[in-house]
Amino acid sequence: SQTIHQWPATLVQPVGSPLSLECTVEGTSNPNLYWYRQAAGRGLQLLFYSVGIGQISSEVPQNLSASRPQDRQFILSSKKLLLSDSGFYLCAWSRTSGSNEQFFGPGTRLTVL
Amino acid sequence: KNQVEQSPQSLIILEGKNCTLQCNYTVSPFSNLRWYKQDTGRGPVSLTIMTFSENTKSNGRYTATLDADTKQSSLHITASQLSDSASYICVVTGRNAGNMLTFGGGTRLMVKP
Numbered sequence: 001s002q003t004i005h006q007w008p009a010t011l012v013q014p015v016g017s018p019l020s021l022e023c024t025v026e027g028t029s030n031p032n033l034y035w036y037r038q039a040a041g042r043g044l045q046l047l048f049y050s051v052g053i054g055q056i057s058s059e060v061p062q063n064l065s066a067s068r069p070q071d072r073q074f075i076l077s078s079k080k081l082l083l084s085d086s087g088f089y090l091c092a093w094s095r096t097s098g099s100n101e102q103f104f105g106p107g108t109r110l111t112v113l
Numbered sequence: 114k115n116q117v118e119q120s121p122q123s124l125i126i127l128e129g130k131n132c133t134l135q136c137n138y139t140v141s142p143f144s145n146l147r148w149y150k151q152d153t154g155r156g157p158v159s160l161t162i163m164t165f166s167e168n169t170k171s172n173g174r175y176t177a178t179l180d181a182d183t184k185q186s187s188l189h190i191t192a193s194q195l196s197d198s199a200s201y202i203c204v205v206t207g208r209n210a211g212n213m214l215t216f217g218g219g220t221r222l223m224v225k226p
Contacts, residue, residue: 042218043202043216043217043218043219044202045216046213046214049213088154090157092156100144100145100214101159101162102214104156104158105156107154107155107156109154
């Protein structure tokens with residue numbers, strides 16, 4: 001069966017510090033991968049998606065970047081965090097064919113102080 | 114612009130009671146609609162998926178309906194339990210390049226004893 005992992009689960013960082021959130025998927029190959037942000041009480045906002053190694057599409061201009069160094073690894077980064085980067089970050093994967101259901105990871109709660 | 118609107122934003126009901134959550138969308142052309150359940154601090158989990166030709170689909174105490182003509186969906190929860198307390202997110206997929214998802218803002222349901 002497929003599983004998706006995210007770490008860390010929670011993170012408190014000062015403004016201006018760097019960020020690296022990691023997401024890995026097990027039990028499948030060549031998945032589509034996604035990063036979402038969910039602000040408190042708000043809906044999910046798609047940040048990045050990837051259809052393959054090194055292929056990243058950005059949905060909104062922002063202070064963040066994403067990379068996919070391996071088939072089942074997706075990393076969300078920032079060089080300098082802003083207060084507005086606080087939120088709940090979710091990674092998701094889907095199959096490249098057939099059902100387009102997205103399977104979500106457990107999320108990372110980021111607080112920027 | 115593709116949009117998904119959910120109502121109510123929040124709802125409090127007593128354990129054992131029924132409730133209905135609403136979802137209106139403007140996504141076109143339409144591919145499918147999913148209802149996700151998101152427990153606090155966790156990633157969303159899919160409850161049901163409905164395609165254009167489906168009107169009703171059940172998953173235990175959850176029953177989803179879809180009216181593709183009026184672009185409306187509902188999620189009915191029967192005999193609510195405390196564990197139903199969560200956010201319920203309506204997600205619509207368009208039949209377009211990339212099959213990207215449009216998320217509703219969610220309905221936060223609280224079931225009280």
